[in-house]
Amino acid sequence: MSAPLLDVRDLVVRYGTVTAVDGVSFSLAAGETLALNGPSGCGKSSTALAVLQLRRPTSGEVLFEGVELTSLTERELRPLRPRMQPVFQDPYGSLSPRHRIRDAVAEPLKVQGRWDPADGPARVAELLDRVGLDPAYGDRHPHELSGGQCQRAGIARALASEPRLLVLDEPVSSLDPSVRAGVLNLLADLQDDLGLGYLFICHDRAVVRHFADRVVEMREGRVGVTSG
Amino acid sequence: MKVRTRRLADAATLTRLLCLIAVLAAVGLLPWLSGRDPALAVLRARSAEQDPTEEALDSVRRDLGLDAGPLSLLGGWASDLLHGDLGTSWVSGTEVLPSVVSGIQVSLALMGASLGVALLLACALVAPVLVRGRASAGAWAAMLAAVPEFLLATVALLAFGVWLGWLPTSGWAGPENMVLPAVALAVPGGGLLGRLVADALPAVLDERWVELWRGAGVSRARIAGAALRRVLPPLVPQFGMVAVGLTGGAVAVETVFAVPGIGRTALGAAKSQDLPLLQGSVLALLALGLVTGALAALARRRLLGPALRDASLSLPPARPVRAHPAIPLSLFTVLAVTIGWGLLRDPYAVNTMDRLAAPSWAHPLGTDGLGRDVLARLGHGAASTVGTAAAVCLLSLLIALALGFLPRIAEGAADIANALPPVIVGILVAAAAGPGTGGAALAVALISWPALSAHAAALVQEVRASAFLTAQRAIGASPFWILTRHVLPSVAAPVARHALLRLPGIALALASLGFLGLGAQPPAPEWGLLLDESRAYVERAPWAALAPAVALALLAGLAVSGAALTQGRRVRRRVTPAPVKKEAPVGV
Numbered sequence: 034m035s036a037p038l039l040d041v042r043d044l045v046v047r048y049g050t051v052t053a054v055d056g057v058s059f060s061l062a063a064g065e066t067l068a069l070n071g072p073s074g075c076g077k078s079s080t081a082l083a084v085l086q087l088r089r090p091t092s093g094e095v096l097f098e099g100v101e102l103t104s105l106t107e108r109e110l111r112p113l114r115p116r117m118q119p120v121f122q123d124p125y126g127s128l129s130p131r132h133r134i135r136d137a138v139a140e141p142l143k144v145q146g147r148w149d150p151a152d153g154p155a156r157v158a159e160l161l162d163r164v165g166l167d168p169a170y171g172d173r174h175p176h177e178l179s180g181g182q183c184q185r186a187g188i189a190r191a192l193a194s195e196p197r198l199l200v201l202d203e204p205v206s207s208l209d210p211s212v213r214a215g216v217l218n219l220l221a222d223l224q225d226d227l228g229l230g231y232l233f234i235c236h237d238r239a240v241v242r243h244f245a246d247r248v249v250e251m252r253e254g255r256v257g258v259t260s261g
Numbered sequence: 262m263k264v265r266t267r268r269l270a271d272a273a274t275l276t277r278l279l280c281l282i283a284v285l286a287a288v289g290l291l292p293w294l295s296g297r298d299p300a301l302a303v304l305r306a307r308s309a310e311q312d313p314t315e316e317a318l319d320s321v322r323r324d325l326g327l328d329a330g331p332l333s334l335l336g337g338w339a340s341d342l343l344h345g346d347l348g349t350s351w352v353s354g355t356e357v358l359p360s361v362v363s364g365i366q367v368s369l370a371l372m373g374a375s376l377g378v379a380l381l382l383a384c385a386l387v388a389p390v391l392v393r394g395r396a397s398a399g400a401w402a403a404m405l406a407a408v409p410e411f412l413l414a415t416v417a418l419l420a421f422g423v424w425l426g427w428l429p430t431s432g433w434a435g436p437e438n439m440v441l442p443a444v445a446l447a448v449p450g451g452g453l454l455g456r457l458v459a460d461a462l463p464a465v466l467d468e469r470w471v472e473l474w475r476g477a478g479v480s481r482a483r484i485a486g487a488a489l490r491r492v493l494p495p496l497v498p499q500f501g502m503v504a505v506g507l508t509g510g511a512v513a514v515e516t517v518f519a520v521p522g523i524g525r526t527a528l529g530a531a532k533s534q535d536l537p538l539l540q541g542s543v544l545a546l547l548a549l550g551l552v553t554g555a556l557a558a559l560a561r562r563r564l565l566g567p568a569l570r571d572a573s574l575s576l577p578p579a580r581p582v583r584a585h586p587a588i589p590l591s592l593f594t595v596l597a598v599t600i601g602w603g604l605l606r607d608p609y610a611v612n613t614m615d616r617l618a619a620p621s622w623a624h625p626l627g628t629d630g631l632g633r634d635v636l637a638r639l640g641h642g643a644a645s646t647v648g649t650a651a652a653v654c655l656l657s658l659l660i661a662l663a664l665g666f667l668p669r670i671a672e673g674a675a676d677i678a679n680a681l682p683p684v685i686v687g688i689l690v691a692a693a694a695g696p697g698t699g700g701a702a703l704a705v706a707l708i709s710w711p712a713l714s715a716h717a718a719a720l721v722q723e724v725r726a727s728a729f730l731t732a733q734r735a736i737g738a739s740p741f742w743i744l745t746r747h748v749l750p751s752v753a754a755p756v757a758r759h760a761l762l763r764l765p766g767i768a769l770a771l772a773s774l775g776f777l778g779l780g781a782q783p784p785a786p787e788w789g790l791l792l793d794e795s796r797a798y799v800e801r802a803p804w805a806a807l808a809p810a811v812a813l814a815l816l817a818g819l820a821v822s823g824a825a826l827t828q829g830r831r832v833r834r835r836v837t838p839a840p841v842k843k844e845a846p847v848g849v
Contacts, residue, residue, distance in 0.1 A: 087734055111737045111739065112737065113737075114734070114735055114736065114737035115736060115737050118735060118736070119731070119735050121728050121731075121732065126728040126729060128729055128732075129729045130729075131751060140733075140736065140738075140746075141736040141737075144736050144738045144742060145736070145737055187732075190732075190736075193736075194736050194737075
């Protein structure tokens with residue numbers, strides 16, 4: 034294995050006096066799925082936010098594509114952010130309720146200065162098609178879609194940033210069991226096609242076993258067993 | 262969490278203190294703020310025959326300490342104040358303290374009487390709810406609460422003092438002098454108290470324990486008593502607002518009925534630029550408001566008892582009065598048609614042949630003391646009043662949006678702004694900048710933002726906590742992008758709608774300042790001013806007073822029914838669950 038896509042060393046996250054993540058280390062290669070598994074409250078989601086630098090860790094190192102992120106300022110971090118994208122648990126909560134799906138998917142392109150008025154709409158339609166959504170859904174608002182459709186739109190939005198790493202924080206936990214498989218299959222296809230690294234956070238052992246290449250067990254903020 | 266709450270409370274206390282000091286400093290610095298040369302006014306007042314030579318003016322300035330800078334002026338004033346010295350009146354040259362004390366005594370008697378009347382009125386409004394268990398009193402109470410004191414006072418004076426002749430119309434000779442002012446002062450406060458309790462009671466009467474007590478055979482009177490006991494503590498802070506309203510209302514009511522109280526003293530001092538007397542009486546009014554507010558807080562602690570002091574006892578959501586959309590709509594139509602008709606006519610055309618003419622085809626609402634068409638003045642007055650009110654709305658919307666992002670600072674400042682009635686701020690601004698439309702607008706804007714900023718703060722908090730903002734940061738969006746594309750749009754639209762609804766209320770506040778001579782100046786056709794001008798010849802031409810009075814009452818109705826309409830809608834929206842649909846089959 035070459036240099037890892039993501040290398041996390043001794044990550045610590047404290048909220049006041051509570052230590053949510055207590056010295057977690059793991060690494061992840063491109064094209065690989067690493068699952069963080071454990072009961073609720075064990076620090077999985079805190080780890081995810083700290084890896085993404087959306088909540089700065091108390092101490093420890095996060096190396097992404099060889100760059101140490103924790104020492105960067107918010108401004109220095111901003112151009113790197115598109116390369117690692119989150120997909121959150123609540124499909125409705127992660128899209129602005131005021132914007133149409135099309136605008137939500139186009140927003141990363143606009144923010145990152147890659148929007149071209151001529152080709153942009155076609156790129157958005159292509160992304161929606163890529164995640165299995167009829168581009169006609171682009172006219173709708175999030176509350177006019179089902180949970181599964183919304184989660185697909187969220188994934189399309191993440192892909193718009195052309196990431197190398199997706200941090201999937203319980204991406205299927207709030208979905209109907211009947212649509213979970215569809216979203217998981219989509220994620221697997223994307224990984225095969227694009228060579229994405231997945232940090233997959235999930236409390237459901239059966240899903241983890243089916244989906245992940247390696248599993249890191251977390252308990253009370255610490256890493257237990259790593260199996261692969 | 263507890264530490265954080267305490268730190269927030271500390272920040273609010275600090276800003277509260279800072280704002281209070283700022284208000285006191287503004288009062289203390291009035292002579293300096295007013296900018297115009299008070300020495301001239303003082304010289305005129307002291308000896309009419311003395312020429313205003315530079316030497317004479319200088320000696321007056323030295324006498325009054327006006328030659329010193331603002332800081333030493335403030336310091337001197339504050340240290341005199343601590344020694345119980347309020348200075349000497351610039352106009353009469355007598356000590357200020359005795360005038361303030363005698364004014365306070367009169368005003369306290371008046372306010373005490375009106376508080377009694379307000380409580381009686383509130384009981385009368387609440388009784389049907391307790392007896393029948395239905396919210397029937399709310400609409401009436403809301404209407405009463407919205408009618409401004411100066412309008413009530415004028416109408417009461419006309420009806421009972423002039424036409425019926427039952428009660429004296431002015432002065433302060435005996436108890437019969439107290440009846441009309443006390444009632445006029447009490448009705449808005451009593452209406453507000455009654456409305457708060459009447460709105461909250463039905464939900465409380467639906468609580469489980471009421472059913473249980475009824476089943477156990479407890480008498481209806483005891484249940485009613487317990488329900489009241491349950492309703493009152495969370496509402497007590499609002500009662501503090503009633504007390505504040507009384508201090509503001511006292512200015513208008515005392516002026517209308519020529520009662521020698523502290524409010525009338527303050528207004529008179531502001532008009533004659535007698536700043537030391539103004540400082541003393543405004544301080545007394547502020548102290549009255551703050552002390553009653555503190556007493557209300559104390560009463561709340563006593564009512565709650567030690568166990569519930571920290572864990573608050575919240576009421577079930579009140580069931581506000583629902584207004585049928587037709588009510589505000591028809592009020593609006595009547596006002597709009599009248600105003601539109603009036604706008605087509607000339608409000609300044611003086612025709613002395615037609616003075617005080619009765620309504621006719623030529624003058625549908627009659628003419629005033631100079632033979633000017635009342636309808637035209639009403640229409641043009643509305644245009645200027647509503648225009649100013651819209652500007653004030655916009656200003657308070659901007660203040661609210663800015664402060665919505667700084668809830669800690671806003672909270673303390675809002676407490677102080679809530680403790681200041683518009684009339685008193687209007688007096689202060691008029692004393693500093695001279696009476697005028699701009700000053701009145703500034704005064705109303707300074708205190709009309711707290712409700713809007715609380716709304717904005719709640720929305721900002723809600724948006725900031727949502728996951729989609731985190732997702733914005735993840736795509737590398739700058740704080741500016743997030744603020745302008747996501748936070749502001751979600752906050753500004755609802756707060757702007759809220760601000761629009763407060764427009765009639767703001768117009769009423771402006772009209773009350775106009776009525777007291779603190780706002781628009783003659784010959785401007787401002788509604789409050791129209792009512793004030795027509796008072797002089799009301800026995801000969803009642804219609805000249807009736808037209809602005811009815812228009813103001815319609816505006817009050819619009820304020821209430823419009824607000825009730827959105828309140829209902831807001832509750833309904835919160836209850837509606839987010840639509841949850843089944844996953845539609847999607848080809849992968």
